[in-house]
Structure formats: C-alpha cells, structure tokens
Amino acid sequence: MPVTIAHKCFSESLKAPNLVQNDWTDLERPKKLHAYLKALLTFQKSGNLPDPNKRQDAEKVFEMTALEYDQELNETDKNVYLQLAETASGQLCPMASYFGGIVGQEVLKACSHKFSPLNQWLHFAAPEILQNINRGETFPPLSDIHAFGSAEISQIQERWNGVINLRYLGQSLIFGTQFQAKLGAIKCFLVGAGALGCEWIKIMSMIGIGTRTNSGRITVTDMDAIEVSNLNRQFLFREDHVGKMKSVVGATVATQMNSELNIEARQTKVAPETESTFDDEFWQAQDIVINALDNVPARKYVDAKCVFYGLPLLESGTLGTKGNTLPIIPSLTESYGSDPVNDENDASIPACTIHAYPNLIEHTLTWARDTVFEKLFHLDPSEAVKLTKQGLEKYLNELNYQPSSKLSKLRSVRGILVQILPTDHPEKLFPYLVKMENMTWRKCVELGRLRFEELFVNNLITLLNAHPPDKTVDEKGTLFWSGKRRAPEIPSFDVADPTHIEFIQAAAKIYANIYDIKITPQNATEDEIINILNEMKPLPSFVPDSEVFVPENDQEATKLSEEQKQESEKKENIHEFEKLVNDEIEQLQDTRESIENDVNIIPQEFDKDNNSNSHMDLIFAAAMIRARSYGIPEINKLQAKQIVGRIVPAIATTTAMTVGAIALELYKVALGHKDLEVYRSTNFNLAVNSYASFEPTPCKNNSFGRTKANPKLDVNLWTMLTLTGDLTVQDVIDYFQENYEYEVTSISTTGDVTLYNDLFDQDDRLGLKIADLYKGSLKCTPPTYIPLTIDGDFEESDEDGDGDENEDEDEDEDEWFSVPPCRLLWNA
Template identity: 35%
Template sequence: MSSSMEGVQQAPVDAIDEGLYSRQLYVLGHKAMLAMSVSNVLIVGMKGLGVEIAKNVILAGVKSVTIYDKGLAEITDLSSQFYLQTSDIGKPRAQATVSRLAELNSYVPVSAFDGELTEQELLKYQVVVLTDVPLAEQLRVNEITHKHGIKFIASDIRGLFGSVFNDFGEEFVVNDQTGEEAIHGMVAGISSDVDGLVTCLEDHRHGLEDGDFVTFQEVQGMESLNQSTPRKITVTGPYTFKIGDTSSLGIYKTGGIFTQVKQPKILKFVPLRESLVKPEFVYSDYAKFDRPAQLLSAFHALDAFKAKHGFFPIPRHEAHAVEVLNNAIAINAQNASPVDLDEKLVKELAYQARGDLTPMAAVIGGLVAQEVLKACSGKFTPIFQHLFFDSLESLPANSNLTEQSCRPQGTRYDGLISVFGIEYFTKLSNARQFLVGAGAIGCEMLKNWAMLGLGSGPNGYIYVTDMDTIEKSNLNRQFLFRPKDVGKLKSECAAAAVAAMNPDLSGKIKSFADRVGPETEYIFGDDFWNGLTGVTNALDNVDARKYVDRRCVYYRKPLLESGTLGTKGNTQVVLPFLTESYSSSNDPPEKSIPICTLKNFPNQIEHTIQWARDKFDGLFRAPAENVNLYLTQPNYINTTLKEPGTAKDVIEGLHSFLVTDRPKSFEQCIAWGRLKFEEFHANEIAQLLFNFPTDAVTSTGTPFWSGPKRAPTVLKFDAEDPNHLDYVIAAANLHAFNFGLKGERDPKYFKTVLAGISVPKFEPRSGVKIQVQENENIQSQSTDASELQALVDSLPSPATLAGFKLHPCDFEKDDDSNFHIDFITAASNLRASNYSIATADRLRTKFIAGKIIPAIATTTALVTGLVCLELFKIIDGKTKLDDYKNGFVNLALPFFGFSEPIACPKFKYHDKEWTLWDRFDVHGNLTLKQLIDKFKDEHELEITMLSSGVSMLYSFFMQKAKREERLNMTIIDLIESISKKPVPSDVTALVLEVCVNDRDGEDVEVPYVRIVVR
C-alpha cells in the first residue's frame, strides 16, 4: 500500500474544525460529522466518476479515504479525470491521483491500495464504493460487505447515462430522514378528553403531518404532559391536532410549547444479486417513469457485452448496439417482472458506452458522495436501492451522429466526442462563456468547462469575475483553492487552477476582480456582452443575479442560473425569446420580527439572537461611526438635529463615547461591560415587570403574560457563570477595540477586576412607556431641546481631538478571534435566560446572526453538473422550450424534480405580440419630433410620455412652450440638457421608457425603446 499522509492534521475524535467545516456543519450537524470522522471509506475506480466521489467525500471530512485502481491512465481518461495530466499517461491511475486528492483536506488521510480486495482487506472499511467495475466483481464484493454489515455502493456513468445501487445492510437506521429543523410552536389550548385536541396560537400553523411525534414543555394545568414520552399526533387542521386521551391529565390553564420529535426509521436492504431480480427504484425524473426498469436490464446487457469481448461497444456501431439490445431482451425476459423495452433507448446506451462526460460525473459523483455520508452517519434518507439517470435531451438535435463522426481523435476530449461527435466539439470549443462568481459553484463550473474543452478553440474564450478573496471556510467546498491561497483573489486562483488541469485553456481564460454592476459597465460594455455565447451565474446574492439577468435580457444572451441551500439545489435556464427571465418571479420577502417582540416579548431564540445582533451594532459600530463623522464633518451636529427620529440616540451616543464612557484603561472597559450587563439583563427587565407585573391582566381580564408573551426574570450577575463572564469579556474587548486599547482574555484577570466594581442600585420609574402592540407608536423617552443642546455643548470640540479616531466594529462572522460572535452568543443567551428560552450554542448563533447559507460540496457538484447538461443544449442551439429543463433536487430525501422552463409572458398592442425580450430598435440620433412621428407612422402609436432613467423627456401634460422647445432637440441633446451631464462617449445606445396610446386612443403597454446612436 502506498499513501499520501504528509501534512495530515490529527484532531481529537470529538473535535471538529468549525472554521473549516462551518457551512457543512449547518447541513449535517455535529453528531453526523462525528460519525463521519470515524468512518474509513474505500473508493474503487479512479476515472472521472471515482475521483469526483473521492473529492467530495474528502472535502466532507471522513476518517480516511483509500483509493483503488490498478488500471493505467489513458489519454481518454483526461475527458473527466481532473487530477490526471498528460504526463501521467501510462502510470497507474490511483498512484497518479492520490497525492492530489490528499491536498484537499489536511484532516483526511488519503492512501492508494494496490493489493487484492480480499475479504480481510474489505473488513477495514465502513463504506465501500465501486465505480467502473464489472457486474461479477460487484456481486463478489457485495456478498462480503452484506455479510459483514459494510455499506456498499456501486455506480457507473456511460455517456449521458448514470446508475447507482445501494446496499446498507439488513437493518440500516436512518436517524433523521429529512434534515429539516424540528417543528415547534406555542399552544393556545388542550382539550381534556379522549381526543386531546391541541390548538395552536391564532395565525401560527403547526406544520405537522399525521404520524409525527411531539413532546410538550411549559404546559400549565396539565403538568404531567411536560414529562411524558413523545405522543403520536393526528392532524385535524392547520392550527389543530390530536394527541390522544388527556382526560386524566387535569384541566389545561395556559402556556405550552410543542416540539416535533423525529423518529428513527429502519431500512432493510437486500444484496445486489437479489435486487437485480426484484429491484426497488428511486426515480430521478418522473417524466421518464418507465426507464429505470429498462435501464437495469440495459446496463446488465452492456456488462455482458464487455465480459464477452473485453471492450465496450464502438460508438455508433450498429452491430454492437444490436448485440447489446439482444442481451437486454434476454435478461429482461428472466426478470421477475419483465417490462417493455424501448429498443432506441437500449441502443443509445450501447452507442454511448465509451462516453465519459464530466457533467455526468459531477451529477452522479455528487449524488454518490452524499450517499457515502448517509452511510457513515445515518443522516438523511438513502437511495433505496437503484437509481438511474439520463440526459438524452442534451444530445445534438439536428446532427447526424455516425461511427465516423464519433470515432476517437486520440485527444483528451475523446470521451466527449464519442457521444456528441467532432462537429459538436468544435462548436463547444469555440464558445465564449462568461462565469460570474468563482466561489463554490464557480469552482465546480470551471472544472467542468476545463474538462470539456469549452473555450479552448481558436475563437473560444472563458471570462470569470469575482471580487472576493479566499477565506478558510471556503476550502471545505471550493475545491480549487488550498490553504496557501487564503487571502488571494478567487477569480485569479480558480482560473490558474483549471488552466493547470487542462493546459489547452492557457491563454484562453481571463479573470477579473470586478463586481458586475452599473459601476463597471465601462469594463463589461457593449463589445464584451455582444461577443459572448452565453452567461452562467455562480452568485450568492439576489441583487447581483438580477443585474446580470437584466444585462442578459438587454443583450439577448442565454443565462444559466443555479443555487444551493444545504442538500437542496436548483437550476434555471433563461433563453432569449423563449423563457421568462430570472427576475420575472421573486421569492416572498423574508418574514420580519415585530419590533415589540424584539424589544420586550421574545419567545424564540431567533428573537434574542436578532436582539443581540442589533445591540452589537448599537454598541460597537454606530456610535464609533458617528464620532468619526462628528470629528470630520463640520455640519454633522446641525444635520443630525434636523432628524428628530434619530437625533436623541446619536447625540447621546456621542456624549457617551466622548465624555462619560471614554475609557483610559482596559479596566474601565471591563466596568463598562459589567454595567451593560446590568442595564440590559437586570434593569430593563425590572422596569418591564414594574409596568407589567407577573399577575397583570388585560382590559378583558385575561392574563397579560399569556400566549406568545413570556414573563421574564431579572438576572443577577455571577462571575462564576460562564455565560455572564463571557458577556463581559466580549463586551470589554469590543469596547477597547473601539478606542484602540489593548484587550485581555484571561478569565482570572476579569474576575479579579470584576470583584472591585460596584453597581448602582436601580429603581424602576413610573411613567415609562413600553410598546406592547406592533402598531403602537411609542417614542423613546423624551429629551427636550434644551437638554439635547446641553449634551451637544458638553461635547469636546473636534479641534481639541485632532488625530483622535475610533475604530467601528464592522460585523464579521468568520473571524473567531474578534469577539463579534462571542458577544452576540453571550448577549442572546443572557436574554434567552431572562425569558426562559432554550439557549443556542455559538455555532447556531453564528448561523442565524450571520445569515449564513448552509452549503455542502456534494450538492454543489451535482447542481453544476445539471447546469452543464443544459449548457450542452444551449451550445447546440436548441430552439424548443421542451428541450430544456429547470431542476430542483434535495439530496436528503432524495428527490429530483424537473420541469419545462416557464415561457415568457406575451403582451399585445394592436395585433402585435411581444415579450420581455422585445424592444423598439431605432437607429440614429433622431430629434424628439422624428421619434414621435416614427412611432405614429410605423406603429400607429402615439407617444404620450418618454423618459430616460429618472429624467422625463416628454409628456402630454408639459407646458406647450416646453414641449415645442424640446421637439427639435436630438435625444442626446435633450438628455444632456436635463441631466446636466454629457452622455459618455462609449455609450452606443440609449434606453428610453415610453408610454403610448394605440390607434383607438387607449393606453397600452409596449416594449422599451433602444436608440442606437453610435
């Protein structure tokens, strides 16, 4: 056995590097990750599929990965094996690959085994994955693994076809079938009868399903329900469900929280030999419901051909395809439930048997890697037991593929040419594609493009842009980057990495470090966009996606969209004149937390985390920024005083930071932190309970503290309480950072200083108003103008503070040393303790406060593979809507959903139909009158209003003199006279919005006007 162990970091079994795995932890959780960290995985076959699986599994962080492949690297392997190079041809594939795989994750030892896969050897592994292995060997290995409870996966790709088989043993326990967060909600009532009808708070749907189990906490009147075992429910409505007989539990009074309890599920897998006769299928595309059973026989028949001849069928060789078909017919007849075989489908598999496509390796490799993680951890539902996938729609539509056009060329692209033909490859290699974003999806996309040779031809090119630099947390899923790249530009590193994978891209890929937006249109201008074949987004924010989408609509370029969220992924195809655009539909806005809930009545940890996040900005960012503005802007105070809604807070913040709370030592920062604890977690709570005692009732006689309102308790500071001490440590260090003072971390030092700090006694005051309802307009405690002016007068003048500058804390979630997440975690948990809410650990707090998108390499790989399968169609120039597919996947279930893209909506004026892709193209710098006459004469439309951006150029309600003055002005002169700025010389066309009346004088909607002026 040879290995590549250099630089492997050994971590304690129960330790997880959260800096590296943070995004994945939000998907899998600590328990699953710890189970993975003690799992040894064997992956057999190091062609494109095998290396893709290995890459994803290593990034995920199992205990060890062993690769096995005695075959020698061939030129055709370079079609999809991204860790092989031309210099490796003739060498053992595993030996040539192992060191490059080992670079992916320093926590995962990677070795290459070159012995025999005996029963004794297989016993070393918890999971065994076979790729590109004959059926007879699959059966032999599976007999051993099934007998010993070793999880077994067999997978293969052939051209545009893929297969997966799982055998996880006779009793495989799935601990969490979906990975979704457990549902919880507040109880409004529970009946005391044989049904036990639970009613939820009004307007709070419970979201449960029949057969779910729930537990209860904080129920008053039926206290024994709080300690009972989980109860199985029956749903009776969106706000009600039954839990069974509660007649002996007493009478419900108030309160209560229900929490869904996930029940483990046991799956009984059968071995491969038995499953071939009586298979169970997971369907990857319900539009192809009849294919899995056919493809099971077809793959079996293809294996029989290889076993007989020693090679796979020659591409488009009719006699070979007929032999495979005859094999399939014979095998199908022996099955327990024979099916009707589609001869064309079976022969297509034979035609493509030598095909090796990196997008298919990405799809199946991402899928199989996720199955490995399921096998290790019991997290999510595995494939039970066969899955087949194909993308025959990606084949060229009108080309006549022949044995001659698909014959090998002796190049790295033969795996592609054997499926698509040489003519198609020439078109693909001369494409000019723009990738926006070089993060997780961007890295995978570039790898796929490099293996395909996209842009490598004489007229081809790849452009990639990303303004971000590489961070440690990126390394877990952005596989082109290494620890040495941290701090460097993503676009540059990614471009260099894929050019090394395929030297044909040297000089054919250009990286930018610019955001694609209005401010960079001088970089990405008309010539740039007009020269593109298409655009692919790999972005993580909606606004940027919408901007690129608008550019694609304007320049009429196809756009490929995709995104991931944990185990979920989606793809969207945007096609000129065929589909709606990305911006045509929007997700519903994120539900906001009511202000009164945040300020006074939290009932969930999400409420306290948002409160703490707001406090972070209010204490450590905004006041420091305001001080710097005060010191640098002469009219800052006068401007601030004109804003009554914010003046008081700003002035008091200035006074605090420049007068009362300006520290001269770190000990004063500790005292400040201790007083903030008292202010927020004792005094404010005491004032709230003074206004609304625990026994307060409303005007209707119902208890005030009921429903979503939880009565709080005052916290008493205890330096021995870790959360109390953590709060002061974080607050003091952040306050010190604001003032440029050196901080401290030693808890003993803090306890010593805290022992000498006295805290003034607080007495609640009458007349303090507290917001109870969201629609109440409770102003902050009034400060009259004279008091505010007194605060202003007491501020030191900017002149006396020459050279003084504060350091605002700009929230950064991924720096574990800056105390940002530490403060928010401590503050949130203290407030949660005030309100008897279950606290959250640092990781969960970071996830919510940082609005982190959970991510995992497996989903990213699969989604980019699906995008590239659609790119094949775009390069081919397919023009029918039903040729394309939008996709949604959830690897946790697993679920695949594909649908035809939504057609672009059609509008109409007169008898003319138009869509968002249409416009009025007008050439020449016409006068306004000429433009109006042109619309009247050519389109029978009367222009009633014309605008350019925010500038109104013409309207029917303008004064007559102004209208007539403008009629003889050219459009450029008109725009420049209104905006007071010249039209830039590089602008070749102007976009105008137009309102018109049709021939009947009715207002109608029409496309925009594009005036080509240069």
C-alpha cells in the same frame, strides 16, 4: 425506528427491477432505460460498447432494447435510444459528478445506517442534450481508442490526422471534436468559490471551459478566506491553504489540473457597492454566469444583473442532503427572482417580536444583528463619516432635504463624534453621559459595559414596567405573557459569566476598530478587561420612564408612529423640534475643527467570516444573553453564524450531484438550444431517494402598446427597451408617446430615485438630460447603461369619433400592461 430493508439479488432485480422514478417529463423513462441498459450489457459481451457514431451498432442495441421493453417504442423513443447507443462510449465529467454524489451517499448510508438506501435501480439519462446535434464525423473504432494509452499512440493519432485530443476524448465522442472549440471560447463568470464553486472549478477544468487557445476566460470571485471547517467539503483546499483566499487557491489548483485554462481570481463581493468593479463592460463581456452562492439575497442580486444584461444563469443550491438546480435562460424561462418560493427564507419577522417578544433563537440573532450591530457599529458611524468627509456646512445642507430624520441623524453623529447624552435614547434606556473625544481602549471597554446595561437590563426593566408579569388582557384573567410571549428574566452583569465578558470584549474591540485604536494582545485579554470593569464606579439603579409605551404588536407600533408623526407636525411641536435641531448643530459647531480634521471613523461592515473583527463574537454573545432572558434554548457559534449569514449548509455528496446536474445544462447553453423542452430543473433529496427532473417554468409573455397604434411589443421579464443617446426627459416622454401611445408620468432610476414626476410640477426638468439628473441625484458618474423605471398610462382616444370612449372597455383592459424594463445608453 430502525427499518429492515430487503433487496433482490442482482440477477432477480435485473429481470424484475424496483425502479426509482426521477423524470417527470416521461414517467416510463426508468423502465425504458432499464431495457436499454440490459441491451447495452448484452452487446458489450461481444467485446466492446458500440463504436462511436456508428449507426449499425446503434441499431443493434435498439433492436435488443425493443425486445426487452414489453411495450411498443415510438419513433421519438427510437431516435433517443439510437443517439444514446451512438454515444455510449463517451464520458462526461458532469455525469460522473452526478452519479458520484449518489454512490457516495449510498456508501455513507451503508456505513452509518442512517437514511434509506436506494431500492433499487436508479436510471438517469439526459438525451435532450443530443437534440439537433450533427456530429458528422467518423471516429476511431473503440479498439483504436483503447490503444491510445499504449506505445502505439503516435501511430494511432497520425492515422486519425491528429483530430483526437486525449484530454477531452470522452466528451468529443458525444458532441464531436468541433464542439470543444466552442467550450474553450466561453467567457464565464463564476460567483463563489466555496463548496459549489470548488465542484464547478473542477468540472470546468475537466471539460475545457475558457481555454487560452480559444480566447475564452473564467472569472471567479469570492471574498472569503479558507477556514479549517471548509476542508471536509471544499475539496480543492488543503490544510496549508487555510487563511488564503478561496478564489485564488481555486484558480491556482484549476491551472494545475488543466494548464490550458485562462482563469482570473478576484476577491470582490458582487453587490450594489461594487458596481464600479463589475460594471457594464464586465457583464457584457460574459457569455454565461454561474451562481455558487450560499445565501438568497446574493443570488437575487446576480439574477437581476443577468436579467438586465440578458445573460444565461446556472443556479443551484443545497441544504444538507437536498439539492436543486435551475437553468435561467433568456427569453425562455422565469428568473430566480420570479419564483415566490425563493422568498420563504426571507419571510419577515414582525418587528415587535424582534424587539420585545422573541420566542425563537432566530429572533434574538436578528435583533443582535440589526438592532445592536447594524445600528451601533455601522449606521451611526457611517453617518458620522458623511460629516467628516463633506464638512459640516455641506452635510447640514443635505440634511435639509431629510426633515423627518434630521434630528435623529444629528444625534447619531454627535453620539459618535462628541458625546452621548442621557436624553438621546427615545425610551431613556441609556441614562449615562459619555464623552467620545480622545477615545482610548479603556473607554471602549467601559462603553461596552454601559451598552450591556442598556440592552439587556434597562431594556427589559422598561418592558416589564409597561407589561408587568401579572398583566391580564381580558375579564377571564388571560395573562398577557402567555402562549408564545414569554416574560423575560432580567440578568445581572457578572464578570464570572463568559458570555457576558465575551460581549464586553467584542464590543470594546469593535469600538476600537471604529476609532482606529491600536490594541495590544495584553490589553485585550479577559483578565485585563475584568480589571477595567472592576475599577468602574457602580452604575446607578435604573428607573424606567412610566410614560414609555411598548406596543403589543406591529399594528399598535404603526398606529403609535402615525400619532407621533401627527403630533410632531403641530406648530408648537415644530418650534420645539427646530430648537432641538439647533442645539445639536451648536454642539457640532463647537467641536467643528477637531471633528473635521482630527477624527478618523471607520464604520464596520458586517463580515461573518473574519474571525479577527469580533463581529460574530458580539452578535453571538448578544443573542445568547437575550435568549437566556426569554428562556430560548441556546445554540453554538457555528449554528449562529449559519443563521445570521443565511448560510445554506452543504455536504460533499449533495454538492457533487447538484453541480453535476446543473453542469449538464451548461452543455445545452453552449450548444445554443432555444427550446424550453431541452432544459431541465431538478429537485432531489439523497436521504429519502427523492429525485425529480422537469422542465423549468417558462417566462410569461405579454404585450405592450395599443392595438390601434403600432404593432404591440411582445414583452416578458427579459425584454429590455434600450434608448440611445444623451436624451432629455422630454425625449423619453416623446419616445413612449410616439411608439406606444403611452403617456409617461414618472421616470426613476437606481434605488427608486425619482428623476421626473409630473405630479410635482417638474416641467422645468423636461429639457434636462437624464444623465445630468442621474449625476445630480446620485452624486456619481452615470453607468454606460442608465436603468430607467417608467410609469404612466395609455392615452385615451376616440378614433371612431362617436364620442364613446368606454366602448370595448373590456377589450381595452387586456391591452394595458406595465412598461417593460428600460435602459438608456446615454454616451453612445
């Protein structure tokens, strides 16, 4: 319902203001700032703002502030407002972005009559930045500073010994001229060059981060290209940039704004698979890391890297008109991954809901992404590539260490390289024989048609055969298909249905990419695809297997899995299993020469932003077809892309305010502030005028070791034990025994790979070097720092000699703590 808002006139509100609360560290701050603002306006009537760093002017402003404020200001307040007055003539780009976002949103509210306007004064200040700053400089009076733009500039600069750099003048009036060299020397890693990244690039250009003259550097990476839809909020980009890489264009525009910048653009994703690019040397060279990402998993990965290398991370995010910022400071704050709130977007959906009982569009999109795309177009082809690269013998030797998945992997490989058999699918949903040798575009289209029948028709026929629409679950006649469960309608393939054709077309293109088949524009048209489909023989009617059991929930699915495992471990079934495995091996051996030498398989890595790869087309079409069957409202492709890519949408106003707020924290990091109370996290919502500023959560401190041994080690999430040397397993065990009285029982590394576990009788590994075990287990050269996860227990002792090991049991319990993260600098 429309609401009428009545605002006071300016003169009346100046005297009796409506103030928006926005700082939870000092609830009286808005009122104090209002008094300060009135005092500053009064002082300015005399001609100028207070001269920079001039205590006499600042004291006059404070006296007027004290008169305006109807309560007594304490000594802390006095220091705050004296510093604000001394720096009132300065200007900060992040502060301009912060208020620019707010003002821009208020203009939109006035134009659109959407959302609530501010009522009525919003005061914001960040005086904590100024703590312990000793500028110790004499600045020009404002009369000289204002003349810098006139013809007298050379005379004025000569008068002040050339100390004034006009580009950073407003900043220098606050922090002093020497601080600019510190900013210029920073080596910063910006992850992302989208909406948040563009704002960051602008701000860093304006404030002089990473300049050549100071040997600083900005490294920005983003693997995405610019799209037309980006232009409304990623303001560094123009229409002629569409199709170019975001990081490259962003870096180019940055140097146009500030030619002093030393900025490097990369187009590489920051992820586990690129750790050879972003390696130990790279991370250790950074002074600060900035996340400008649009998804939670990527944020968590970068956060984990910053914790490992002890780097400050500036984190922020937006969601429509909502924004939040989080400075992550080594040894002071919790990390991004420490906050359980960040897991909300990752809440797992029950597997049975995804596979049989969807009721939301998110469920069908997850099914299309994971069950359809990931399984058929990524995992199965990736397994086939292992065989073609390693050769059949080496591949089979590796499979011997994975007995539980051996048969399924062999079938996946055979289904990609040789043929798909009607018996392959555990629920017999694909009762078709397809020869995969000599793949052509026509065969790709036909296979896409068979996949349609498997996924959208046979699948639902089997489900309804197991759980008929009229099935009841109790004596009262409660239907099984009730509540959130919706009985699906089985579709019939229709060449006149654009979504059906879109699925076939996308699937065929992706199969063509996998088999490296060149597609001409003429071949890939809808008309040509329909011609191929019409020429196919009619598919046989599908008869569901009455023995297929479809679990009603995840508990049933788990129970079924356990029963199947127990059944497979019976001797008679083991023999049958081995026979099936040997049959698969024989098929691969029969075609060994061709699959090892002549086949080029290209697994598809999901990329939501490449419109030419058809990945999103397939996922969208599959999700919408499934949604129709279950009566779930459909969405458009852009919305689907945001959900599948876990994209957090952004608007320009929110982005400006968000980056402005977190960029203020960059100053604090550069100044070297070590007190938690100096830093600020923020949460805000421009739509409803909710603004909150508060101290970030401190990291929890514990201790490791025994009180009767060496002094305890104070530990928190930032603690990193660094062992040096090409150590053996026994060396690591001895280190913890001698220093902390800690008995190591297992040592593992990247990807939960176990290097040593005393439960498995691995005494033969005690003399082996950690680096050699890493190399042998992960099949790659160890990084400079090998991450180690140590597990074990504190040794039991009876130092009093009274035979009572349980005495002071409660006290000892407090001393026990999991070992802090550890890494091995093995090649030192």
